[in-house]
Structures are given as structure tokens and as C-alpha cells.
Amino acid sequence: MSGAVGTKSRTGIRSENSSSKKVARSGRLSRNELVAELKLYADLYEHAPIAHITLDRFGVIRAVNLTGARMLGVERDSLVGRSFADLFSESSRPPLSEFFERLLASNQSSSCNALLSDAGNALQQLRIEAIPCRDGSEIRLALIGITESERAAKALQISEARYRGLFEAAKDGIMIVDAGTGEIHDVNPFLMELLGYQRDELVGHMLWEVPPLTALAASEAEFAVLQHRDYLHNDDLRLVTRDGRSVVVEVVLTGYRIDRSKVLQLNIRDITVRKNAEDALLKSEEQCRTIVSNINEYVYSVRFEEGDIKSIYHSPKCLDITGYSPEEYYRDPLLWFTMIHEEDRNQVVQFLNSIFAGEDQDPIRHRIVHKDGSIRWILNNCAVQRTRKANRVTISRLDGFILDITDIKRAEENIFFLAHHDPLTKLPNRSTLYARIEDVLRVAQKTRTSVALLFLDIDGFKQINDSMGHDVGDRLLQSVARKLGDCTRSCDVVARLGGDEFVVVLWDCGVSETSVVAEKIVNAGFPLQGTNVIVTPSIGISLYPEDGKDYLALLKHADIAMYHAKKGGGNNFQFFTHKLNEMATQRFELEAELRHALEHDEFVLHYQPKVDLATGHFSSMEALIRWQHPVHGLVMPEHFIQTAEDSGLLNQISKWIIPTVCRQLRQWQQQGLGQVSAAVNLSASFFQHRDFEETIEASLLETGIPPESLELELTEATIMSDPQRVLGSMAAMKALGLQLSIDDFGTGYSSLSYLKKLPVDKLKIDQSFIRNIARDNDNAAVVRAVISIGRSMQLRVIAEGVENASQLAWLQAEGSEEAQGYYFSRPVPVQKMTALLREKANFLHNPRGRVQAKQF
Numbered sequence: 001m002s003g004a005v006g007t008k009s010r011t012g013i014r015s016e017n018s019s020s021k022k023v024a025r026s027g028r029l030s031r032n033e034l035v036a037e038l039k040l041y042a043d044l045y046e047h048a049p050i051a052h053i054t055l056d057r058f059g060v061i062r063a064v065n066l067t068g069a070r071m072l073g074v075e076r077d078s079l080v081g082r083s084f085a086d087l088f089s090e091s092s093r094p095p096l097s098e099f100f101e102r103l104l105a106s107n108q109s110s111s112c113n114a115l116l117s118d119a120g121n122a123l124q125q126l127r128i129e130a131i132p133c134r135d136g137s138e139i140r141l142a143l144i145g146i147t148e149s150e151r152a153a154k155a156l157q158i159s160e161a162r163y164r165g166l167f168e169a170a171k172d173g174i175m176i177v178d179a180g181t182g183e184i185h186d187v188n189p190f191l192m193e194l195l196g197y198q199r200d201e202l203v204g205h206m207l208w209e210v211p212p213l214t215a216l217a218a219s220e221a222e223f224a225v226l227q228h229r230d231y232l233h234n235d236d237l238r239l240v241t242r243d244g245r246s247v248v249v250e251v252v253l254t255g256y257r258i259d260r261s262k263v264l265q266l267n268i269r270d271i272t273v274r275k276n277a278e279d280a281l282l283k284s285e286e287q288c289r290t291i292v293s294n295i296n297e298y299v300y301s302v303r304f305e306e307g308d309i310k311s312i313y314h315s316p317k318c319l320d321i322t323g324y325s326p327e328e329y330y331r332d333p334l335l336w337f338t339m340i341h342e343e344d345r346n347q348v349v350q351f352l353n354s355i356f357a358g359e360d361q362d363p364i365r366h367r368i369v370h371k372d373g374s375i376r377w378i379l380n381n382c383a384v385q386r387t388r389k390a391n392r393v394t395i396s397r398l399d400g401f402i403l404d405i406t407d408i409k410r411a412e413e414n415i416f417f418l419a420h421h422d423p424l425t426k427l428p429n430r431s432t433l434y435a436r437i438e439d440v441l442r443v444a445q446k447t448r449t450s451v452a453l454l455f456l457d458i459d460g461f462k463q464i465n466d467s468m469g470h471d472v473g474d475r476l477l478q479s480v481a482r483k484l485g486d487c488t489r490s491c492d493v494v495a496r497l498g499g500d501e502f503v504v505v506l507w508d509c510g511v512s513e514t515s516v517v518a519e520k521i522v523n524a525g526f527p528l529q530g531t532n533v534i535v536t537p538s539i540g541i542s543l544y545p546e547d548g549k550d551y552l553a554l555l556k557h558a559d560i561a562m563y564h565a566k567k568g569g570g571n572n573f574q575f576f577t578h579k580l581n582e583m584a585t586q587r588f589e590l591e592a593e594l595r596h597a598l599e600h601d602e603f604v605l606h607y608q609p610k611v612d613l614a615t616g617h618f619s620s621m622e623a624l625i626r627w628q629h630p631v632h633g634l635v636m637p638e639h640f641i642q643t644a645e646d647s648g649l650l651n652q653i654s655k656w657i658i659p660t661v662c663r664q665l666r667q668w669q670q671q672g673l674g675q676v677s678a679a680v681n682l683s684a685s686f687f688q689h690r691d692f693e694e695t696i697e698a699s700l701l702e703t704g705i706p707p708e709s710l711e712l713e714l715t716e717a718t719i720m721s722d723p724q725r726v727l728g729s730m731a732a733m734k735a736l737g738l739q740l741s742i743d744d745f746g747t748g749y750s751s752l753s754y755l756k757k758l759p760v761d762k763l764k765i766d767q768s769f770i771r772n773i774a775r776d777n778d779n780a781a782v783v784r785a786v787i788s789i790g791r792s793m794q795l796r797v798i799a800e801g802v803e804n805a806s807q808l809a810w811l812q813a814e815g816s817e818e819a820q821g822y823y824f825s826r827p828v829p830v831q832k833m834t835a836l837l838r839e840k841a842n843f844l845h846n847p848r849g850r851v852q853a854k855q856f
Ligand SMILES: Nc1nc2c(ncn2[C@@H]2O[C@@H]3COP(=O)(O)O[C@H]4[C@@H](O)[C@H](n5cnc6c(=O)[nH]c(N)nc65)O[C@@H]4COP(=O)(O)O[C@H]3[C@H]2O)c(=O)[nH]1
Pocket: 608, 623, 624, 625, 636, 637, 638, 641, 657, 680, 681, 682, 683, 743, 767, 800, 801, 802, 803, 820, 821, 822, 823, 827
């Protein structure tokens, strides 16, 4: 220590040394005492627990004690002369400089804190007490290190302030409750606002005394359950706030000790919005689930994970559609692939590949094998979800739905079948036949082989259908289809064109092979169910290539040949010939001409008297059609009536005849020629035509003639074509007041019992019986029989075709009431008939046959 005394440049304590000398000079202390005292002060100074530093006005260190040098961590020798502020951390320097400036300016002691950075850059908090001395030329500093406890106290204070801040500003409600008593110690503002209570209404009260908090513990006893818990979590607690709002809160209770007593901290979070959203989500999820569970589609979702497939969702409908339950799909995610029908797998794989490749695909229809082994058709629609990972896009999910379309598919197949087949016989229909025959002909052309087309029509089918009912007709058609199948090879085509028309196409068959097949069909016949009747066919045959190169030509020619076979009496087959073609051509030409004639009013009616054999006067007359041909002159019905009937034109002609006759009768009546009546011939087809009754009624209405002046002549064949229907129409005509007669009576096979049911007025004996009546006993017997039937049934009898006096005499002798024939008069045009009516001709006295024969 002695070395330090007097070293004024190093310590800066010269003033103390000089004052000690003064004391020594005063004589009160001995020199040694003085030295000892000085040493004591010096030691006290050097080793004082406080660092003492003297700075000049510029802040440069002028003296420092040892404690100061230690505290500053720098050798004392190198401290003197250094700037004090430089010893401190950079951040402390500016405030420190300001501090000294203020100090010198105020010339009053002051203090501040600063961070000292030592050589190792460790920071130390120092408290600096500063006193300006010597009129501001020196500053004395005392440096005190701030202790750990001070720091801890400070930190605690800061921390407390921080936590208080958190507590106060928290956006959750926080409440501190004394675990022992249940008394509320503290609440934060958020909780007060949430509950609608003030601090003093909560703090100091028992938990169960605050109504909204009774949801936590409604009584002391309930609190007893809580008080020992250290942790509790409830995320669905409902509180009713002061203003009556029901809020859902999540409560986390944490128990911990402060000093010796336990407190419960309750964090209360308002989760009403979240809960409502969750509830809404749950509800909507539930709704979605219900919808998905109840819709007809099976909804599925699978996830792809590093090459693996995982089932995410399979709606319950999968059980119905595939037979497998959702659980089975969850267990085996590849189940769906194994159930795809073997034949459809490639198609499904291609479909999935294109979906995976990002192409737009329509839903795929494919088959699956149901768990029960049945085959089902499904409509499979799906979409993929992709995810991007490390610049790689991968497929993460496949979502889709499956609809069972088995019924639709069957219906489609059915519709397809029905579109291509005849539903009754299941044979290919017209359009399919067309397609098939085109194929057949293409091959035949390449292979230079023959093809035969058989056009088959069932004899008398219409009558069978009409008289025995459609069921019998249908069964007959089915049996024909079967028989045709039996008579042909599997490579041949059997088709139904419609009605009773069938077509058979025979591959590689010439005339002889085709004849064999046609004969087989004709000989087989078609038994009519429930009867002993065998129904027969008429077959027309055309051959490729000689009779036609295409389907239509072959069909047309086979049809012509069939017509001929039918005309020949049916139960036969006929090959197409060019002669037949000519005949058919003529027929078609005649048909065309008839059509033209109808349109151009070329038909005329002639009238032939019917003579009352008792008086010789008109009993009635018969209207007979003629064609006034512009080139050929007057054409008789035998040349056109059959063609008109076959082509259906006769119906239109009849619709012209009936009103024409009615108008003529009215005209005669208007001319004062008396009550004249006339008969018209009716074809079977027109009698059954839907316009028939309407035509009659309209004609009567239009002309106003008495209905009994119109007589309808029906042949036995007409009546027998559809007895039930014809009988109905006859009754209707009779009800209108018309006269009905059976024409050509005796040529058909009407039974007497049947005749009794017919509402007829007259029987007309066919002229074939009259012709040789004097010489032919059989004819005479028939005519006698008819006359006697008529008498017994009170029907008038008229004989037609009376050509001479002897026939007339015979008939008169047998009691025939009326007669018609050339002997009396040929059919004559209207003017001539008008003249006959006017002269009130007596045909018995003045038969005009011969004379008129010359005239017409
Ligand atoms: N050899 C001979 N013939 C006689 C004698 N008396 C009358 N005739 C003819 O015998 C036919 C009687 O008519 P039909 O048997 O109904 O036979 C009719 C009838 O089936 C049909 N026909 C005529 N006009 C019509 C008509 O307006 N409608 C319908 N649907 N058929 C008609 O044409 C057939 C032929 O008619 P037409 O040529 O006018 O021939 C008439 C008539 O001229 C006779 O003494 N000797």
C-alpha cells in the first residue's frame, strides 16, 4: 500500500495526502500516526466496496480505486486517461454522455444505470452515482453493481406486470377460485363481459352463488367434486348469461398451489360460434350421409397412397348393387376390381387410364359379377383428385358413383330386340330382314352362288283371325314361325314381314333345292290349334341373281309369284316367271288406270229391272257398274272389279256408287216415277269397312229417300268372310230400314240354321242354276229347294239370269216371286231406265231381251 501513497498520477488522491500533512503540522497526530492514518484511508479508498472514479469535465478518467479497476475489468494503469463512456456498451454510450452533460449543466448529483461490456463482451448492469466537483471541472463517480436479487425482483415485477397484462387482455375468460372454499379470487374483464357481471359481483362470491357459473358447480357439494381436481376439460358446457343468452363454453380447469393454499384456475372460452358451426356441419354431414345412403347410387371414394389403394367411403347402397358390404370394401380395397366382369376389364382399365391421364370421359357402362353370382350392368362415373408434391402431380383420390342400370340395360336390349324382331314370333322383322339379306347377297355375289327368297302367305288367315279370334290367329302365326324354322337350316333367314306374311331366305339354293324346301313347307301345313284344320300356305319364290339383283326386286318378284300361287287356290308354291311379271305389270297398270278413272269420273251405273212375276212390272232394279273407258269404250265389271277389289280401290268406288244410286232414286221419285227401289252390290271388304255405315247413313240423309228403297246385295262369301261382324252390320242396316238380299244364293255353304239368324229379306238364286234349269235336274232341285226355303222362312226369292221364256215358265210354275235377266231387260243406262219407268213397262207382256241385246 505504501507504494501507492504519493503516486498522485496513478491514484489521483493527492488532496487527501496534503490534508493529512496539514493535520500532522498542526501537531495533533504524530508522523507515524499520520502515516498510519493515511494508509488506512488509502486502503479504505482502494478497497472500498464501491468503485470510485474521478473524471475530468470531458469524461476522461483521472483517478480510479482498485475496486473500480476490478469492476471495470481493466488494469488501473491503462484506465487513467481513457474515456469513461468508452468502457460501456455501445447502446449505453449516448445516454451516458447525455447524463454527464445534464449533470455538469445542473451541477447537482444524479444517478443512472448503464451496461458495462467487459473484454469478454459480457454485460454488467451498473448503477452510477455522480457528483460534480470543483466547479464542474471534475466529476466523482461511485459505481455500484446491481445485484442478482435486485434483478430477480425487477424481473418478477416485469413478469407480474406481463402476466397481469395477459390476464387482463386475454380473449378467454379466466377465473381464479380458492380450491378450499370455492370463493372467487379474481376474474378477467373478458369473463365479466361474457357473463354480463361486474368484478364485485363475482370476486369474493362463492362459485355457486353466481347464476351463470352454477353450470360449473351448482352447490357447495358439487364444488367439492371439483376442488380436488388438478385438471378438467369440458368442451361443451352451456352457460346462461345475465342477459339470457345461452353460450357454449369450453372450460379448462387447472389446480395448482400458491404458497400453501390451492387455487383453481378456470379458463373459459366462448365457443358458441364454433359449436354452432360444428353443429351445422354435423347436421349437414348427417344430411349428406342420409342423402347419400338413400339415393340409388352407390357412392365411393378411394385414396391412393404410395401405390396402395385405401377405401375411404362406400355408401350402404353398395350392398344392394354389388352384394358386398362397405366393411368388405374397407377390408379389401381391390374388391371392386375383382368383381368387374372379365370381358369388361380391359375396357374399365382403359377408362381409368384416360381418367388418370386427365381426359374428360363420359361415365362407363360395364358389367359386374354380383356377390350372388348374377351379372349386373352398372353405370360408373368417377373423377380424380390430384395433389402436387415436390413438383410432382400425383393422383390422390378417386371419387365416384355407381348406378345399377341392369333394368335399363335389359329394357334397352328388349327395345333393341323389339326394334329388330317381331314381338309375336320373335323372328327378325322387316328392317332386320333387309339388313340380313343385303349381307347374304353381298356374299352370294362374291361366291357366285344362288339365293332363294320365299314369300309366304297363309291361306284364309284373315277369315281364321276374324272368325276364331286373334288369340288363335296369333298362335297360328307362332306355329308357322316354328315350322319354318324346322324346315330350314340355321344359316337360312326366316323373318316375318307383318300380318300373315313371312319371308325365308335360303343360302346357296337353286331351283331344285328350293323346290324341296318349299314342298316341305307346303306339306308340313300348319295345324290350327283346337281343331282338325290344317292351314296351308301360298309361297312365291324368286331366285338371285336371275329374278333380281337386290332385296326389293327379289321381294317384289316373290310377291308376284305368291299372288299367282294364291290365285291358283293356295296350298302351293310358285316360282317367279316373266309371264307372271307381265301379268302383274298389267294388273298394276290396270290399277293405275282405275285410280285415274275414279278421279276422272269415268264410272257409270247401268240398271237392270227386277220383275214381279205376279204382275210383270218392276219390283225393283239392280245397279251395275260400268267403266266408260276413253279408249276402250264401255268396259264390263268382269274386266276390272277383281283388280279393284284386290287393290282396295273397290271401297272407294263403292263410296261413289251408294250416293249415286240414292241420288238417282230421288231424281226418279222427283220425276214422279213412283216409289222406285234399287239394289247395289257390296263387296265383302267394303261391308266390313269402317266408312261403310257412315256412307249409307250420309247418302240417305242427303237424298231423303225412304231407306227401304235401297237394297243391299251380299254374296254368301261376303257373309261367311266374317260372319259375326257381317251379322252386326246387317242388323245395323236392317235397323236403318234397308232391304237385304243374299246374292248368288246356293253357291256357298250357308247352313239353314245360320240363315235363320240373318236379317235378310230376299234370296237371289244364282244364274248358274237357272241356265240349264229345264235339262239339269240337280240345278232344278237346288232352285226348288231355295224357293221352298224362302217360302218357309218368309223370304222373297228372285231368280237371276233368266234369258228365255221356258226358264221363266219353269220358275213361275215353281212359284218364284221375282226374276231378273236378259229375257226381260239387259242392264240399261239411266235414260233408258227412266224411259222404262215412265212407260210403266210390263216385262211379262213385253219382254225386251232380244231387242235390247242388239241395242247394247
Ligand atoms: N249371262 C247373263 N248375265 C246376266 C243376265 N242377267 C243379268 N246378267 C248379268 O249378271 C250379273 C249380275 O250381277 P252379279 O251377279 O251381282 O255380278 C256382278 C257383280 O258381282 C259385279 N258387279 C257389278 N256391278 C257391281 C257393283 O256396282 N258393285 C260390286 N261390288 N260389284 C258389282 O260384277 C258382276 C258382273 O256384273 P255384270 O257384268 O253387270 O253382270 C251382271 C248382269 O249383267 C242374264 O240373263 N244372262
